[in-house]
Amino acid sequence: MSNNNPTNTGRRRFLAGSAAMAGAATTGIGAGSLLASPPAKAVSTDARIVIAGAGAAGISIATRLSRQLDGARITVIDSRETHLYQPGLTLVATGNWTPSKVEDPNTRFMPDGVEWLHDDVVEFNPDNNRVETAGGESVPYDYLVITTGLQLNFDAIEGMDTSLIGREGVGCVYANPDHARRTWEAADLFLDEGRVALFTRPPGPIKCAGAPLKVTMLLEDALQDRGTRSKAELHYLPPGEGLFSQPDINTFLKDYFPSKRDITIDYNHPLVAIDPGRREATFGTPEGPRTLGYDFIHVVPPMSAPDMIRYGDLGWQEGSFEGWLEVDQYSMQHRRYPNVFGAGDVVGTPIGKTAASVKAQAPVVADNVVAAIQEQALPAAWNGYTSCPLITEKGQAMLVEFDFNLDMTPSFAFLDPMKAHWAPWFLKDQMLHAAYNAMLRGRV
Numbered sequence: 360m361s362n363n364n365p366t367n368t369g370r371r372r373f374l375a376g377s378a379a380m381a382g383a384a385t386t387g388i389g390a391g392s393l394l395a396s397p398p399a400k401a402v403s404t405d406a407r408i409v410i411a412g413a414g415a416a417g418i419s420i421a422t423r424l425s426r427q428l429d430g431a432r433i434t435v436i437d438s439r440e441t442h443l444y445q446p447g448l449t450l451v452a453t454g455n456w457t458p459s460k461v462e463d464p465n466t467r468f469m470p471d472g473v474e475w476l477h478d479d480v481v482e483f484n485p486d487n488n489r490v491e492t493a494g495g496e497s498v499p500y501d502y503l504v505i506t507t508g509l510q511l512n513f514d515a516i517e518g519m520d521t522s523l524i525g526r527e528g529v530g531c532v533y534a535n536p537d538h539a540r541r542t543w544e545a546a547d548l549f550l551d552e553g554r555v556a557l558f559t560r561p562p563g564p565i566k567c568a569g570a571p572l573k574v575t576m577l578l579e580d581a582l583q584d585r586g587t588r589s590k591a592e593l594h595y596l597p598p599g600e601g602l603f604s605q606p607d608i609n610t611f612l613k614d615y616f617p618s619k620r621d622i623t624i625d626y627n628h629p630l631v632a633i634d635p636g637r638r639e640a641t642f643g644t645p646e647g648p649r650t651l652g653y654d655f656i657h658v659v660p661p662m663s664a665p666d667m668i669r670y671g672d673l674g675w676q677e678g679s680f681e682g683w684l685e686v687d688q689y690s691m692q693h694r695r696y697p698n699v700f701g702a703g704d705v706v707g708t709p710i711g712k713t714a715a716s717v718k719a720q721a722p723v724v725a726d727n728v729v730a731a732i733q734e735q736a737l738p739a740a741w742n743g744y745t746s747c748p749l750i751t752e753k754g755q756a757m758l759v760e761f762d763f764n765l766d767m768t769p770s771f772a773f774l775d776p777m778k779a780h781w782a783p784w785f786l787k788d789q790m791l792h793a794a795y796n797a798m799l800r801g802r803v
Contacts, residue, residue, distance in 0.1 A: 401429035406732050409490055409500035411480040413437035413465055415445075415799065416703030416717045416724075417506035422470040422801035423725035428732070434474045434500075436492060440465055442799075444792055446714050448532050449570050451539035453577040454547065455753065455788070458536035468799040480507065483673050485696045502728055505673070505684055505701040509566060509712070513660045517632035517641075527635035528655045532570050542657070549655035550581050553590025557640055557653045559630040561661040562598040564683070566704045566712040569747040569759070571595075571659050572602065572612065578655075579620050580752035593622045594651070596642060598629035604710060605761045608749070611777060630658065664705050673699065675707045683707025688763065689740040691724045698731065700724045708743070709763055715746035718798050744768060748787040756783035 408424060410417045413435050421435050447461035469475050476498070482491040483503070490498050511534055513519050523529040525541025528549065532539055549556060558575040560568075575595050582588040595602075595616060602616075602624070603609040616622040628642040628649070633656070641650045668674045669682040673693065676685075684701040685694050688708040693699035702720040704712045711720070719741050726739040743763030750756040757779050760768045769776050774783065797803045 401427055402729055402733060403429045404431050404732050406431045406501045407499060408433045408502045408504065408728065409498055410435045410504045410506060411437075411483075411490060412506035412508060412703070412705075413439060413442070413469070413475070414506060414508050414703060415714055415795070416721060417504070418442075418465075418468050418470075418799045419717060419721035419801065420504055420506065420702060420724050420728075421473050422468075422799065423721060424728060425470045425472050426801060427725060427729050431732075432474065433472070434476055434498065435469065436476045436478055436480050436490065436498065437465075438477050438479045438493070440477075442468060443535065444795060446567070446787075446795065447792060448536065448539045449567075449573050449577070449750070450788070451536055452530065452532040452542040452546070453574060453581065454543045455577070458540045460792075461536050461539075463796075468796070470801075480667070482667055483671055485672055485693075485699060488698070501698065502731065503696075503699045504724060504728065505668070505699065505705055506703045507665050507668070507705050509662050509704040510665050511660045511662055513658075515561075515661045516630055516658065518635065519633050519658060519660070523633075523635050524658075528638055528653060529633070529635060530574075530655065530657045531659065532574055532657070533566070533659065545655060546578055546581075549591075550578065550585045550587060552654065553582065553587040554654035555592045555652060556594070556655040556657075557651060558593070558595045558657045559628075559640075559659050560595075560597045561659050562629050563661060563663070564712060565659065565662045567747070568604065568712070569749050571657065573750045574657050575616075575622060576620065576751050577753065579622060584753075593620075594625055595622050596625045596628035596630070598627065600626050603759075605759060605765050605767070607767065607777060608757075608759055633658065664707075668705065680707030688743065690727055690737045691720055691741060692727060692731075692737060700728055710743055710761075710765075711741075711745045713745050713747065714795060714798075715760075716741075716744065718803065719744045721798070748783045748791070750784065750787065751779040754781060754784050755779040756787055758783035758786070 410421050442463045442465045444461040450456040451458055478492040478494040480490045481493050524531050524538045525544050530542030530545045560571045582591050601609050602612040627645050631643040632641040639650050639652050641648050663669050664683045674682045684705045686701045686706050691700050702724050703717050723739040723741045727737040730737050746760040748756045749759050758774050759776055762768050767776055
């Protein structure tokens with residue numbers, strides 16, 4: 360094969376820079392924050408810092424604070440022993456990865472010198488600077504970082520229960536690797552037989568808003584591979600008039616789904632009920648309830664902050680972010696309790712429930728907590744950077760990066776964010792997990 364082939368040349372250039380790219384890309388590439396210069400040495404303090412949650416945001420921030428502070432008592436509260444690489448669940452649910460690939464012991468990432476309380480926060484008491492745990496402990500703090508993630512409200516869909524996942528044609532990519540594995544089992548049967556598949560998306564913010572789209576496109580591509588595409592009827596059912604928050608991608612998908620992939624878009628179709636025995640799903644449309652039969656359905660439940668925040672003192676009390684953690688979208692500091700900060704899926708911000716956002720938020724929170732301890736102005740700000748490797752088919756994806764203004768912020772000049780390319784797939788499939796692990800260790 361000729362070495363002058365431009366595709367080969369592009370691949371060589373891409374692969375030659377892959378190590379640097381992995382260091383910059385967790386599930387995206389851009390920095391996403393304006394940061395103060397790191398201190399020359401750790402700041403001496405006896406501050407008590409509690410971090411509620413040991414997911415991507417909690418561990419990343421704990422790691423950074425453990426290096427930036429000397430003498431602080433940092434306590435991470437979370438009962439989870441297993442760390443989940445949630446960006447990989449879509450690949451498990453579509454048969455591209457095995458469940459074991461997205462699981463690691465949390466001990467592998469917990470930084471030295473940090474106390475890990477194997478329990479769960481069940482109540483925040485910000486007026487008295489304490490948190491209460493499921494095990495009955497009352498833990499005081501001087502500074503609190505909330506990184507609990509969000510909760511999946513399957514019970515908001517009548518007839519839906521997680522025990523259905525993998526049975527009666529029901530799938531759901533969210534929550535855990537076992538659900539993703541069972542989703543693939545149900546999808547695998549559908550791919551052989553074809554017929555009708557429904558892909559839902561609930562109202563309100565959800566983690567990885569691109570995941571329902573990716574599942575739809577990956578399974579449509581798999582039908583092509585199986586030779587059963589002509590037997591299948593696919594419907595994508597968003598709750599409103601949009602498919603994606605970034606306007607250019609939204610416009611693209613509205614044309615691409617029906618014209619290029621033969622996927623029907625049923626707008627204004629939030630899922631309200633499911634009858635697995637009859638394999639029927641009911642949607643609350645503006646014209647009234649509409650019931651559709653299915654052979655496979657991908658159920659995405661409504662999502663919210665955990666109830667202790669949703670109905671507690673720390674959530675937004677009104678407005679479009681009502682119930683989510685009330686933080687300033689730039690500094691990530693709570694708007695009413697200045698010694699409280701937040702990051703990750705739990706925060707009420709215009710965009711950003713992705714691991715790429717966590718990568719940008721973690722250094723902002725760490726730097727601002729250190730500044731608050733020193734009674735200094737907060738030096739760091741998140742610009743809303745988020746990213747989605749929007750997989751269109753196995754081996755092809757679009758690297759979509761944007762900020763609070765919904766402006767595209769591409770990291771690579773040779774990648775058109777409006778076109779599918781092999782390189783973003785390579786990032787997603789081969790590089791981003793390692794970069795994610797580096798983020799947990801505070802290396803990127």
